[in-house]
Amino acid sequence: MKNQDLNINKEYKYGFTTDIESIRAPKGLNEDTIKFISNIKKEPKWMLEWRLKAFNRLQSLKEPNWQKPKYPKINYQDLYYYSAPKSASEKPKSLDEIDPKILETYKKLGIPLVEQQRLNGIAVDAVFDSVSVATTFKDELTKKGIIFCSISEAIQKHPDLVKKYLGSVIPLSDHYFATLNSAVFTDGSFVYIPPNTRCPMELSTYFRINASETGQFERTLIIADKGSYVSYLEGCTAPMRDENQLHAANVELIALDDAEIKYSTVQNWYPGDKNGVGGIFNFVTKRGACRGKNSKISWTQVETGSAITWKYPSCILQGDNSVGEFYSIAITNNYQKADTGTKMIHLGKNTKSKIISKGISAGNADNTYRGLVDINKKATNSRNYTQCDSLLMGNKCGAHTVPYIKNKNSTSTIEHEATTTKINEEQLYYCNQRGLDQEEAVSLIVNGFCKEVLQQLPMEFAVEAQKLVAISLEGSVG
Amino acid sequence: MLKIKNLKATINEKLILKGLDLDIKPGEVHAIMGPNGSGKSTLANVLSGKNGYELEGEISFKGMDLNDLKIEERAQKGIFLAFQYPLEIPGVNTNNFLRTSLNSVRKARGEKELDTLSFLKLIKEKAKELNIDEKFLSRQLNVGFSGGEKKKNEILQMKLLEPKLSILDETDSGLDIDALRIVADGVNSYKNKENAFLIITHYQRLLDYIKPDFIHVLSAGKIIKTGNADLGEQLEKTGYANLS
Numbered sequence: 001m002k003n004q005d006l007n008i009n010k011e012y013k014y015g016f017t018t019d020i021e022s023i024r025a026p027k028g029l030n031e032d033t034i035k036f037i038s039n040i041k042k043e044p045k046w047m048l049e050w051r052l053k054a055f056n057r058l059q060s061l062k063e064p065n066w067q068k069p070k071y072p073k074i075n076y077q078d079l080y081y082y083s084a085p086k087s088a089s090e091k092p093k094s095l096d097e098i099d100p101k102i103l104e105t106y107k108k109l110g111i112p113l114v115e116q117q118r119l120n121g122i123a124v125d126a127v128f129d130s131v132s133v134a135t136t137f138k139d140e141l142t143k144k145g146i147i148f149c150s151i152s153e154a155i156q157k158h159p160d161l162v163k164k165y166l167g168s169v170i171p172l173s174d175h176y177f178a179t180l181n182s183a184v185f186t187d188g189s190f191v192y193i194p195p196n197t198r199c200p201m202e203l204s205t206y207f208r209i210n211a212s213e214t215g216q217f218e219r220t221l222i223i224a225d226k227g228s229y230v231s232y233l234e235g236c237t238a239p240m241r242d243e244n245q246l247h248a249a250n251v252e253l254i255a256l257d258d259a260e261i262k263y264s265t266v267q268n269w270y271p272g273d274k275n276g277v278g279g280i281f282n283f284v285t286k287r288g289a290c291r292g293k294n295s296k297i298s299w300t301q302v303e304t305g306s307a308i309t310w311k312y313p314s315c316i317l318q319g320d321n322s323v324g325e326f327y328s329i330a331i332t333n334n335y336q337k338a339d340t341g342t343k344m345i346h347l348g349k350n351t352k353s354k355i356i357s358k359g360i361s362a363g364n365a366d367n368t369y370r371g372l373v374d375i376n377k378k379a380t381n382s383r384n385y386t387q388c389d390s391l392l393m394g395n396k397c398g399a400h401t402v403p404y405i406k407n408k409n410s411t412s413t414i415e416h417e418a419t420t421t422k423i424n425e426e427q428l429y430y431c432n433q434r435g436l437d438q439e440e441a442v443s444l445i446v447n448g449f450c451k452e453v454l455q456q457l458p459m460e461f462a463v464e465a466q467k468l469v470a471i472s473l474e475g476s477v478g
Numbered sequence: 479m480l481k482i483k484n485l486k487a488t489i490n491e492k493l494i495l496k497g498l499d500l501d502i503k504p505g506e507v508h509a510i511m512g513p514n515g516s517g518k519s520t521l522a523n524v525l526s527g528k529n530g531y532e533l534e535g536e537i538s539f540k541g542m543d544l545n546d547l548k549i550e551e552r553a554q555k556g557i558f559l560a561f562q563y564p565l566e567i568p569g570v571n572t573n574n575f576l577r578t579s580l581n582s583v584r585k586a587r588g589e590k591e592l593d594t595l596s597f598l599k600l601i602k603e604k605a606k607e608l609n610i611d612e613k614f615l616s617r618q619l620n621v622g623f624s625g626g627e628k629k630k631n632e633i634l635q636m637k638l639l640e641p642k643l644s645i646l647d648e649t650d651s652g653l654d655i656d657a658l659r660i661v662a663d664g665v666n667s668y669k670n671k672e673n674a675f676l677i678i679t680h681y682q683r684l685l686d687y688i689k690p691d692f693i694h695v696l697s698a699g700k701i702i703k704t705g706n707a708d709l710g711e712q713l714e715k716t717g718y719a720n721l722s
Binding site for chain 2: 435445449
């Protein structure tokens, strides 16, 4: 009986669906779909043109296939590219106008949108399928001149900023999925921090895929103007479905002189069942430009969900003395696959980058760290430090490390350290002898293994992430 | 408290314990001595429930059949093993480990789990009794600890978890005289009418500080001689070879 109880807990906790009436674009990827999206969002003409340009460009691009995890061919004509709760077709003016079912959904996910229930002072933008349904704490932020809204709203209200920066880090023609996103992106968050402003609270977007056969193409754009600072968090979940769902997001970060952006992700999309049926294809392009001198961008990711995770949050270190950081935990269990890492492109002088990657594989899963450190000829006196640690649980999983290293000048240094270990039976025995059961023991050891990354997360997220790490690995040792 | 009858243990098709009998009552201190390879550590492992052994015979602890219990259940019911080689767990804070451990045991006993503050108060007291520097509690568990520090940490855990039966597996090995004294003081301060000890050792040294009620000589998987504290001194002079 006790065992059964445990099993129930092991199920994906966020796998429920919300029964809600939605508006969808007709299936298929074509100009009409793009016009439909642009029209329903009341976008200005330049935006539609931008999308169509991307769509045209897409025709000449092929899906990349150099990655380790292979996936079944995606029929792009058989997907919905836009799905929105009907009640949100006119964006609610206040939280009172949001469909109670959606509020309920977020409550179930542990994200209260009602401002009275302050979530430790974190401002949340909630994206449900293709639209942003709520942004909290807007007034408080506006007072400081901070813009935090959905990208759709920003296109209408802040076109100059959007025009200037959208696609400036991930160009229209970058690669297949990024270009696809540029053509059909539906919603996401927009952040602008004015000069010399420290954002007084964590900004957070919560993405939820609800509708079936729907791709989610979110687009996030964050600009930290001179001397500003912002910490941004992103969380994601999706219902359990037997089909694979595509999530192809683009995230662009721009840090100007002396600005700092800290971007944290806890990704918990539905990973598929024990036999590898269903789950999200998480094919995401995330890139930050340290455009100004002394700027800093730090990525922290905890990737526990998705059937396939394929992403490389990267930093382009253009400004002199700029700093890029990448802290990653990627956990794969059952038949999950991850091919993730980062690219650190050093262009400015005295630029520094640091990469800490922790890959954990269990079950039949496969985990690859793939990274590029490229120090340009002009990036003199630059440094990189990379540490890749892999932890294996069981005999059927795999861990791979594929570092690409290019150093084109003689004054820069690159350090790379890598380890692969198996979870140690003796350590488990020791913990058991101190009264911890198998799962507590695994959780403790794995959280210890991930510590350097977990401690990068903002406090509220770190606690959540620690639990998530434990849940993702439940039942993997026995 | 602990009754072992005709215990046989095999690992990797090799018979290590070949019919061992032992009876430990509350309040007693038993020492097991014997040459290398006689099965001393195997006995400690088997009692703690370590996987990989094929067992025959009976082991009961406070009336329960130990074979029915998992490692952590035995620990929760009051069996503590001080490891010969305590494990390092990188990234895990010692305090955090000790608190998780204590709370697992408390939960199993039906006691309230301790919050961080009450725990810290408790652990500081216990550490002080053992002359352990508080700083050591915020380090990663056993990582970079000296041999003596690791062993002291084991005794600290023993005193914290308050077991009924404490098994010390060569806790004295690799200790200098000061550390040995601290370990022995730790054990002596925890000795009372209810708790029992099983002390596994090569040498008489530790038994100079912890006076056993019984000394058993283990050789080739069997107890070949049992005596009182004097037997240890005799062994020190004559060695194991002359017994049998």
